[in-house]
Amino acid sequence: MANPLYRKHIISIPDFTREELELVVETAGRLKAAPRHDLLAGKVVASCFFEPSTRTRLSFETSIQRLGGTVIGFADGANTSAKKGETLADTIRIISSYTDAVVMRHPQEGAARLASEFSAVPVINGGDGANQHPSQTLLDLFTIKESQGRLENLALAFVGDLKYGRTVHSLTQALSLFNCHFYFVAPEVLAMPDYICEELDERGISYTLASSLEEVIPQVDILYMTRIQRERFDEAEFKQIQGQYILKAEMLNHARPNMKVMHPLPRVDEIEVAVDDTPHAYYFEQARNGVFARQALLALVLNETV
Amino acid sequence: MQYTRNVEALKEGTVIDHIPAGQGLKILRLFQLVETGERVTVGLNLQSRHMGSKDVVKVENIALTEEQANELALFAPKATVNVISNFEVVKKHKLELPEEIEGVFACPNSNCISHKEPVMSFFYVRTVKNDTKMKCKYCEKVFSKDIVAEVR
Numbered sequence: 133m134a135n136p137l138y139r140k141h142i143i144s145i146p147d148f149t150r151e152e153l154e155l156v157v158e159t160a161g162r163l164k165a166a167p168r169h170d171l172l173a174g175k176v177v178a179s180c181f182f183e184p185s186t187r188t189r190l191s192f193e194t195s196i197q198r199l200g201g202t203v204i205g206f207a208d209g210a211n212t213s214a215k216k217g218e219t220l221a222d223t224i225r226i227i228s229s230y231t232d233a234v235v236m237r238h239p240q241e242g243a244a245r246l247a248s249e250f251s252a253v254p255v256i257n258g259g260d261g262a263n264q265h266p267s268q269t270l271l272d273l274f275t276i277k278e279s280q281g282r283l284e285n286l287a288l289a290f291v292g293d294l295k296y297g298r299t300v301h302s303l304t305q306a307l308s309l310f311n312c313h314f315y316f317v318a319p320e321v322l323a324m325p326d327y328i329c330e331e332l333d334e335r336g337i338s339y340t341l342a343s344s345l346e347e348v349i350p351q352v353d354i355l356y357m358t359r360i361q362r363e364r365f366d367e368a369e370f371k372q373i374q375g376q377y378i379l380k381a382e383m384l385n386h387a388r389p390n391m392k393v394m395h396p397l398p399r400v401d402e403i404e405v406a407v408d409d410t411p412h413a414y415y416f417e418q419a420r421n422g423v424f425a426r427q428a429l430l431a432l433v434l435n436e437t438v
Numbered sequence: 439m440q441y442t443r444n445v446e447a448l449k450e451g452t453v454i455d456h457i458p459a460g461q462g463l464k465i466l467r468l469f470q471l472v473e474t475g476e477r478v479t480v481g482l483n484l485q486s487r488h489m490g491s492k493d494v495v496k497v498e499n500i501a502l503t504e505e506q507a508n509e510l511a512l513f514a515p516k517a518t519v520n521v522i523s524n525f526e527v528v529k530k531h532k533l534e535l536p537e538e539i540e541g542v543f544a545c546p547n548s549n550c551i552s553h554k555e556p557v558m559s560f561f562y563v564r565t566v567k568n569d570t571k572m573k574c575k576y577c578e579k580v581f582s583k584d585i586v587a588e589v590r
Contacts, residue, residue: 144578219554219556220551220555221555221557238551239549240550241547241550241576242550242552242576242577243551245575245576246551246552246555246557249557260551260577261577262549263577263578334566
């Protein structure tokens with residue numbers, strides 16, 4: 133029987149069942165332990181980045197090539213027919229007629245869902261505006277499983293910009309299927325949106341709103357840091373807010389031994405460089421895991437069995 | 439006591455009555471009733487025993503569908519929709535919130551892809567604790583129904 137993600141579009145985390153999330157995580161683990169070079173042999177995958185991206189594009193393209201597939205595409209929408217006024221619907225209809233799958237990033241929300249309605253082949257969302265970025269969530273889940281040995285019953289703290297960070301929204305939605313406890317550590321102006329908290333309430337998932345990073349650290353298995361964007365505040369306000377959400381190495385003295393620090397990167401100064409040398413730092417491994425999680429996704433979508 | 443009709447009786451068509459005062463013109467716009475070319479009679483701020491004041495819309499020769507009537511439920515849940523044939527009421531629509539709504543409201547998110555592409559807007563409708571929310575199929579943003587119904 134074909135795996136449940138075979139020939140499916142990968143658009144949004146709420147579309148996934150718990151079993152499907154576990155399948156991607158488990159497949160990523162297998163591909164990390166024993167690399168495969170044949171799973172995309174003979175396949176051509178389009179990498180359509182209508183908006184620039186470094187990590188997402190390069191890790192998708194690395195994944196495709198390491199699995200034996202070929203990449204066509206573009207890294208910037210400025211040189212495409214979209215610039216001439218073509219609709220995304222038409223662009224995708226054409227590109228999907230050339231290829232076996234389409235990986236895409238687009239600056240507008242809903243672009244990937246729309247593309248999936250016009251594509252003859254599976255569409256994989258590499259980020260649609262401020263909405264979803266499912267492959268990031270999958271690599272985060274894989275990293276949590278790898279570092280903790282499980283996804284169930286963990287305590288996680290999300291720190292920093294929880295209002296605009298699509299990464300933390302999707303990861304919270306995904307982990308709410310695994311009965312985890314959440315700590316949301318953010319200034320009031322960057323608090324977790326109501327709709328996410330309401331979803332948690334509906335599912336009976338417990339969460340704590342906290343203001344002190346230091347008090348939360350000893351209570352969690354995962355400390356998920358995010359960047360507070362300077363441009364959202366005036367300079368004085370930014371300094372005052374940001375100062376409360378900087379992780380310093382000495383703050384980790386009372387952390388649980390298994391506790392890992394994650395960050396979707398790029399970091400600016402919310403994690404001091406000294407943290408990199410502690411056994412808790414896991415964000416570089418997390419970034420590297422992007423390749424394995426994306427390999428798992430591509431392999432599952434393009435092969436009946438992996 | 440002298441009885442006067444607020445609006446002339448209709449031979450064929452649809453009467454939408456008990457619309458909250460102020461919403462009548464919006465309903466004309468949303469269902470593009472003027473564009474049908476049929477005769478449309480609108481009563482605004484009419485006296486109502488139950489509502490204080492209300493709006494009424496009558497359209498000749500057009501029978502509102504069940505689906506359209508349900509879309510009406512979003513912002514005029516107490517409205518009554520009567521389809522008339524030969525001066526008789528032949529159908530009374532009972533308004534029920536639809537689970538999905540396609541092509542009526544534009545997405546309030548200006549960065550939503552649905553605006554410039556060859557697709558109709560599409561919302562999933564959900565009511566939690568008397569609060570009706572609409573989630574755009576494309577951008578996945580969730581809006582209160584009042585925000586969505588204001589757009590256009």
